[in-house]
Amino acid sequence: MRLAWVTDIHATFVDPGTWHLFLQTLDDQADAVVISGDIAESRDVGDYLRAIERRLQRPIYFVLGNHDFYRGSIAATRNAVAQLAGESEYLVYLTAGGFVELTPDTALIGHDGWADGRLGNFDRSDVVLNDYLLIEELRHWKPGHVLDKQRLRATLEILGDDAARHLEAALMAAAAKYRDVIAVTHVPPFREAAWYQGRMSDDNFLPHFASKAAGDVLLRVMEVYPQCNLLVVCGHTHGGGEFCPLANLRVLTGDAEYRLPRIQQVFEVT
Numbered sequence: 001m002r003l004a005w006v007t008d009i010h011a012t013f014v015d016p017g018t019w020h021l022f023l024q025t026l027d028d029q030a031d032a033v034v035i036s037g038d039i040a041e042s043r044d045v046g047d048y049l050r051a052i053e054r055r056l057q058r059p060i061y062f063v064l065g066n067h068d069f070y071r072g073s074i075a076a077t078r079n080a081v082a083q084l085a086g087e088s089e090y091l092v093y094l095t096a097g098g099f100v101e102l103t104p105d106t107a108l109i110g111h112d113g114w115a116d117g118r119l120g121n122f123d124r125s126d127v128v129l130n131d132y133l134l135i136e137e138l139r140h141w142k143p144g145h146v147l148d149k150q151r152l153r154a155t156l157e158i159l160g161d162d163a164a165r166h167l168e169a170a171l172m173a174a175a176a177k178y179r180d181v182i183a184v185t186h187v188p189p190f191r192e193a194a195w196y197q198g199r200m201s202d203d204n205f206l207p208h209f210a211s212k213a214a215g216d217v218l219l220r221v222m223e224v225y226p227q228c229n230l231l232v233v234c235g236h237t238h239g240g241g242e243f244c245p246l247a248n249l250r251v252l253t254g255d256a257e258y259r260l261p262r263i264q265q266v267f268e269v270t
Contacts, residue, residue, distance in 0.1 A: 001102060001269040003182075004030035007235030008038040008256030010067060011048040015259070022261045023055045029266055032058055032102075036235045036254065037065025037112060037186030042072025046084050053090045061092045061100065064112045065186035065236060066131050073136035074159070078112075094184055095166065099174040106269050107177070109170035110184030113234070116160025116213050117153045119191045120206025127208050157213075164213035168221060175225035182267070183232045189214035193234065193251040195241030209237050215245075222249045233264075240264075
């Protein structure tokens with residue numbers, strides 16, 4: 001199976017000609033596609049998923065990224081996308097399920113993930129993502145346009161912990177049965193995987209671009225299952241890189257560019 005990985009395609013900003021060429025490339029190179037988030041925005045992510053499905057007519061495994069919830073809510077968007085995938089022949093929303101068998105030796109798991117504020121220096125960070133303006137659950141503002149960082153931190157930790165619990169359960173089940181597991185998530189699960197312009201994100205940006213809870217879970221499970229190999233694919237930072245914290249754990253972060261969606265890599269899954 002040729003499994004094409006794409007991330008941070010931000011289809012809302014892509015012109016029709018570039019979008020057509022992108023889908024043609026997927027059609028030519030992939031037997032199945034995996035998307036590690038930031039497909040579009042809340043109001044149109046379903047439309048773009050349907051468009052990809054209509055063009056490819058083959059399995060499309062995906063998670064959502066922070067941009068996919070813009071101008072909406074996390075809960076409502078997840079529910080709508082889960083319903084869409086449940087009614088689809090080819091769309092598989094990994095956040096809504098456990099593991100998927102790709103081959104007798106390889107399973108696929110995933111969750112949207114979320115930066116949990118635990119890496120870097122959240123208290124001193126002056127980064128204000130559009131997430132905190134455009135996503136309903138993250139709009140924690142005091143009078144005078146002051147960000148309520150304590151409420152925001154609590155929400156980020158809840159989101160990060162929810163994702164980590166899902167990944168732990170799915171990975172435990174898959175690692176016990178399969179030689180290889182591919183995990184798909186939007187947010188890098190280690191500080192060393194939060195790449196930007198060839199370097200690791202600094203303490204100012206890390207609270208918003210990596211998840212300690214997810215990384216801790218991946219390490220813990222893979223130490224229990226040394227016979228299993230885990231490949232994690234993620235995005236979010238728009239900087240490409242590789243990090244291998246364990247002999248059986250490899251993390252790839254996608255190098256994405258607005259308005260120019262492309263295939264990150266094609267994996268030969270056996």
